[in-house]
Amino acid sequence: MERRQEILEIAAKLFAEYGYKATSIREIAERAGMMGGSLYYHIRSKEALFIEIHDRALDAAARRVRTAMAPHTAPWARLEAACTEMLEIQLNPGSLTLPIMNNFRSVPEEVKTILVRKRDQFETIFRDIVDALPLPPGMDRQIYRILLLRLLNTADTWYHEGRMSRTEIAAQILTIFRHEGPAATGARGSKGRTKSTPKEKEEKPPAPARKRRVAA
Amino acid sequence: MERRQEILEIAAKLFAEYGYKATSIREIAERAGMMGGSLYYHIRSKEALFIEIHDRALDAAARRVRTAMAPHTAPWARLEAACTEMLEIQLNPGSLTLPIMNNFRSVPEEVKTILVRKRDQFETIFRDIVDALPLPPGMDRQIYRILLLRLLNTADTWYHEGRMSRTEIAAQILTIFRHEGPAATGARGSKGRTKSTPKEKEEKPPAPARKRRVAA
DNA sequence: CCTACCGATCGGTAGG
DNA sequence: CCTACCGATCGGTAGG
Numbered sequence: 070m071e072r073r074q075e076i077l078e079i080a081a082k083l084f085a086e087y088g089y090k091a092t093s094i095r096e097i098a099e100r101a102g103m104m105g106g107s108l109y110y111h112i113r114s115k116e117a118l119f120i121e122i123h124d125r126a127l128d129a130a131a132r133r134v135r136t137a138m139a140p141h142t143a144p145w146a147r148l149e150a151a152c153t154e155m156l157e158i159q160l161n162p163g164s165l166t167l168p169i170m171n172n173f174r175s176v177p178e179e180v181k182t183i184l185v186r187k188r189d190q191f192e193t194i195f196r197d198i199v200d201a202l203p204l205p206p207g208m209d210r211q212i213y214r215i216l217l218l219r220l221l222n223t224a225d226t227w228y229h230e231g232r233m234s235r236t237e238i239a240a241q242i243l244t245i246f247r248h249e250g251p252a253a254t255g256a257r258g259s260k261g262r263t264k265s266t267p268k269e270k271e272e273k274p275p276a277p278a279r280k281r282r283v284a285a
Numbered sequence: 286m287e288r289r290q291e292i293l294e295i296a297a298k299l300f301a302e303y304g305y306k307a308t309s310i311r312e313i314a315e316r317a318g319m320m321g322g323s324l325y326y327h328i329r330s331k332e333a334l335f336i337e338i339h340d341r342a343l344d345a346a347a348r349r350v351r352t353a354m355a356p357h358t359a360p361w362a363r364l365e366a367a368c369t370e371m372l373e374i375q376l377n378p379g380s381l382t383l384p385i386m387n388n389f390r391s392v393p394e395e396v397k398t399i400l401v402r403k404r405d406q407f408e409t410i411f412r413d414i415v416d417a418l419p420l421p422p423g424m425d426r427q428i429y430r431i432l433l434l435r436l437l438n439t440a441d442t443w444y445h446e447g448r449m450s451r452t453e454i455a456a457q458i459l460t461i462f463r464h465e466g467p468a469a470t471g472a473r474g475s476k477g478r479t480k481s482t483p484k485e486k487e488e489k490p491p492a493p494a495r496k497r498r499v500a501a
Numbered sequence: 502c503c504t505a506c507c508g509a510t511c512g513g514t515a516g517g
Numbered sequence: 518c519c520t521a522c523c524g525a526t527c528g529g530t531a532g533g
Contacts, residue, residue: 086390087390087391088304088306088390088391090303090304090306090307090391091304091306091307091391093528094527094528094529095526095527103502103503104504105527105529106502106503106505106529106530107502108502109530114528115528171442172388174303174304174388175303175304175307175391207460208457208460208461209449209457211448212449212457213461215443216436216443219439220432220435220436223439226387227432227435232427233425241424241425241429242432244421244423244424245424245429245432245461246461248460309510309512310512311510311511311512319518319519320518320520321511321512322515322518322519322521322522323518323519325512325513325514326518327518330512330513
């Protein structure tokens with residue numbers, strides 16, 4: 070049973086790096102120290118394996134993001150905590166929380182449908198955060214959320230080790246995405262914020278949790 | 286010779302949709318109305334085909350973006366023109382300017398090296414634009430450019446037909462990425478800008494064209 | 502967990 | 518441009 074966890078982690082890494090189609094059952098098996106056919110003692114099929122990894126990764130990610138957000142109540146602080154944690158997950162993944170929620174291009178159509186449904190569900194976390202932000206009225210919250218999530222989810226394809234830490238990158242993203250509405254245009258902008266410390270503890274309840282599921 | 290162009294376009298579409306590995310020579314051939322083996326009268330190898338498509342697409346994209354920027358001199362107007370054109374290229378590609386500059390996951394390592402070099406060269410266009418923007422001092426221009434390009438280049442994976450037009454989406458991106466430096470904090474923000482009309486014709490020379498090629 | 506194998510599909514070639 | 522084929526690799530199975 071612990072062996073199975075090993076296999077899932079090995080497969081997750083390969084799927085994340087090469088995509089569904091370009092990752093072979095035999096390669097997964099080899100890294101697990103067994104023959105290709107033997108893998109089927111542990112899994113039912115390649116498709117089922119992929120779906121299971123994806124589900125578990127998203128569940129783990131949801132738990133981590135919610136935990137990271139929990140101590141904060143101010144909308145921007147919640148967003149920053151969520152972004153920092155998402156970057157951490159994407160770039161320095163613990164066991165199964167790997168960046169496989171992208172790159173569905175080579176996944177069979179029927180499987181893709183299942184994955185997308187699960188992913189949409191996960192992203193409601195960010196819908197709630199974004200809906201709670203005091204953004205300028207001209208800014209479309211759906212586009213805002215989609216763009217932000219795209220950046221976070223594909224972090225492994227654009228982030229290069231070196232220059233900046235994950236926390237600094239998260240702060241930079243926040244600097245770009247931070248726009249105050251006309252009501253509360255407080256201190257912002259060129260303060261050179263690179264440290265992610267939980268500032269401004271305002272009141273504001275967690276999130277209104279609205280309904281909206283239309284595509285862009 | 287015109288037959289060859291047809292083949293390149295067919296292959297480009299398939300590569301863009303399924304990725305390198307998941308696109309088979311036989312599928313390309315079938316759509317071109319011939320047998321798999323016959324394709325080799327027109328191409329040298331699958332790898333060579335992919336590289337040629339990629340090169341031509343980037344060349345065409347560079348030409349289109351430069352042309353779209355040409356009439357503008359104001360930094361933000363230039364950025365908006367470039368973004369709008371990039372979205373147009375990614376979402377409504379004319380012949381060969383297809384969104385294949387991503388999804389290198391299943392591409393052989395040696396080929397990937399060639400592609401990345403070419404892509405980096407293309408992206409210098411945006412480096413010049415971004416370097417000319419009057420951004421707040423705390424904002425890292427390299428991160429800024431990388432994030433913006435990621436969004437534009439992966440537009441086909443997050444844009445869904447309907448609600449908003451390409452131009453409106455481009456305007457929304459600009460609304461998020463627009464931050465004035467401390468020197469020229471003029472009118473901005475909640476004006477509900479959804480139309481992309483070339484406003485503010487300032488002076489400011491095209492671009493300083495600095496040097497910087499470090500990874501994040 | 503292995504051996505041995507299945508049918509299918511892959512990129513590519515020869516010979517016309 | 519086709520037919521016919523190559524060796525390699527694929528996901529998956531049977532039988533142990």
